[in-house]
Amino acid sequence: METLFNHLTTKKEYADKPARVFDRGRSVRLHWVRHHLEVRKKENMLHFTVKEPEGFRTYIYDRDEEYVVVLEPLRNGISYYLLSAYKLEGKDAQRNKIERKYKRRWSETL
Numbered sequence: 001m002e003t004l005f006n007h008l009t010t011k012k013e014y015a016d017k018p019a020r021v022f023d024r025g026r027s028v029r030l031h032w033v034r035h036h037l038e039v040r041k042k043e044n045m046l047h048f049t050v051k052e053p054e055g056f057r058t059y060i061y062d063r064d065e066e067y068v069v070v071l072e073p074l075r076n077g078i079s080y081y082l083l084s085a086y087k088l089e090g091k092d093a094q095r096n097k098i099e100r101k102y103k104r105r106w107s108e109t110l
Contacts, residue, residue, distance in 0.1 A: 008033070008085055026086050029067065033085045036060050036069050046098070048105045049073070057083070061098050068098060 009027045010020035035041070037060070046061040058080060060069040066088040071080040088098070 029087055032067055033069055036062060046102050048102050050101050050105045
């Protein structure tokens with residue numbers, strides 16, 4: 001539980017270093033995870049699963065808030081591990097990354 005909490009409240013400062021630093025933005029939005037998992041908001045949301053090198057990942061993306069919750073399905077197919085949750089920051093490229101994953105998901109199923 002401590003590892004998950006640390007992951008939800010910190011971020012990598014440098015991509016090439018494993019160290020993580022406290023992220024106030026993630027921390028103040030920690031309560032958003034439950035809100036999004038309980039699907040209280042239905043408009044302008046994306047829910048999708050894609051196959052990635054690490055395995056299948058399920059994304060819940062709030063387009064209005066630019067907030068992402070990342071889940072990994074358990075083997076039983078009913079439950080999930082919470083992997084990460086964060087607000088997208090920076091340039092539009094980060095938002096587009098989630099949108100591209102969503103579009104890729106659709107092209108894989110066709």
